[in-house]
Amino acid sequence: MNLLDKRSLGLGLGAAVLACAVLPNVLSAYWIYLAISAMVGAVVMQSFGVIVGRAGVMSLCQMSFAAIGAWVVLRLNVAGAPGGLLVWLVLGGLAAVPVGVAIGLPALRIRGVNLAVVTFGFAVSTDIVLNADQFPGAEDLTMLERPEPFTGDAGYFVFTVIVFTVIAVALAALARTRLGLSWYELRHSERAAAAHGVSVARSKLAAFAISAFIAGVGGGLLAGQLSLVVPSNFAMGQSLALFAVAIMIGPHHPEGAVLGGVFGAVMATIMEKAHLPQDFGGVLFGAGALLALRGGMSQTDLTRTRKRERAARKLLEDAAGPDDALPAPPAPPVRAVPAAAPEPAGERRPCLDVRGLTVRFGEVVALDNVDLAVPEGAVVGLIGPNGAGKSTFIAAVTGFVAGYGGTVELDGRPLDRLGPAPRAGRGLRRTFQTTAIAPELTQYEYLTMGAGRRLPRAEADELLEFFGCPPGEAPVSIVDAGTRRLLDVAAAIAARPRAALLDEPAAGQSAAESLRFGARLTEVPERFGVSILLVEHDMELVQATCELVTVLDFGHVIASGPTRDVMDDPAVRAAYLGAADVPAS
């Protein structure tokens, strides 16, 4: 846990203790009631924080999950079930989970506005069902028994703060796990998450399940507050308004969840005092959400990211000394061939073996019967003009193209029936031409994500230094585009795959940086045990780095073999490189 996280946790726990000690003694009964409403709202906000704030999924039915939790708690109360409110809250949350998973299933195929429509449809259906009957206990006015010593309103406020804090601590711990980090990745790019071996389906369903559980607990807490709840407590309009608050504030951070809860609780009072219709509050939330969407970040994300950036900049300045902005990365010597190559690459066992790869996009034949092998411990180049099929090759080999012809084998095992995440799990990693790294993550977190395991600091530091990236505490948001590509490569290598397929990793770098990167790349097989396929337009980099090269043109292999031979091939020079562009070999 870094210093900022520790400080945030300490501050949060301190604030919770202070709120419990002070507020019940200074607030009037009316304001204590509102404070309970704010904390109940904050718990529901935490559920938005998981699904909307972290996973970036547009869910408009969180109040429906809350209604399930409330219903279960009230039913257990009426039945006089053992355990009391605390146990009933957990059962209410658990009852919402299968429904959350069922609602999450369409999210595996659809996203964005279409998914929002599906979840809103569920909210509407729940509204209809709830209005058809009363909540348990409403008919004979059965009051809900709160647990000792939280029976009074002041005590119940403390109870809600405790529940909120327990969930906040659990979520903070979860945020540091692979699942928690994968939600941030999903929010920015499902493809990038899959390339890191994340099962997008499992990760999304887990987000729905956990957020439904928390919303169910929130609904149960509301039942504990009111005893007699009515369908309008969970109306679809509430889900919509709270969704807007979530987008605006960012309830995936505890302070955002509390702020959202407070807004929800006091907005009606503020509107009343301002002689405005209550629905006007929803309009304000909507306007705030639009502003946040335009800015690309919620308010709490913005505040936290700025704080992290300030701390990281200071770290960088301290590391660089007075004269340099960034520490100069060590420059390993340029070598054309890995030192440990025991025999020419062409004669070594292929680690990745692709045979007869054919990909069609409608009438376009992007790849036609392409053979390519990456020998164990080699750096192999794949070059060709724009549109030749290089990125398609990487996409198909790593499982991002459904229905290709030919075979892909890693260490002799066929991968053709597997999707991207299992292929990554088997040891086949890739990077993308356009990086989509979540800017909220630190570099350490991103490397952990890529590694797919707990990454010791020393190992992460070694990787970052090796690829010339800033210190690991630096958030991705302050890392420039060129360095992000290197970070992407470092994250792929962190997984220690058998082979990494790199799509133009040096794009946007100066000639000197590119050569320095190439020098590092030649060391990768020996140092990290990873064979490399390098797609590049920079011919100097390819010549300095690759033992073997394959040239594609219009989806066909026009040459393949040792780099020097291929570069000297008149057909290659004529068809692609243009003799003048090729440095003399």
Ligand SMILES: Nc1ncnc2c1ncn2[C@@H]1O[C@H](COP(=O)(O)OP(=O)(O)OP(=O)(O)O)[C@@H](O)[C@H]1O
């Ligand atoms: N999803 C797609 N749908 C339809 N056509 C596609 C798709 N992806 C790629 N293509 C086509 O396949 C061909 C190969 O494209 P690809 O992006 O693989 O080339 P490339 O060699 O990587 O080019 P560049 O160097 O510009 O990245 C092009 O004609 C392209 O228009």
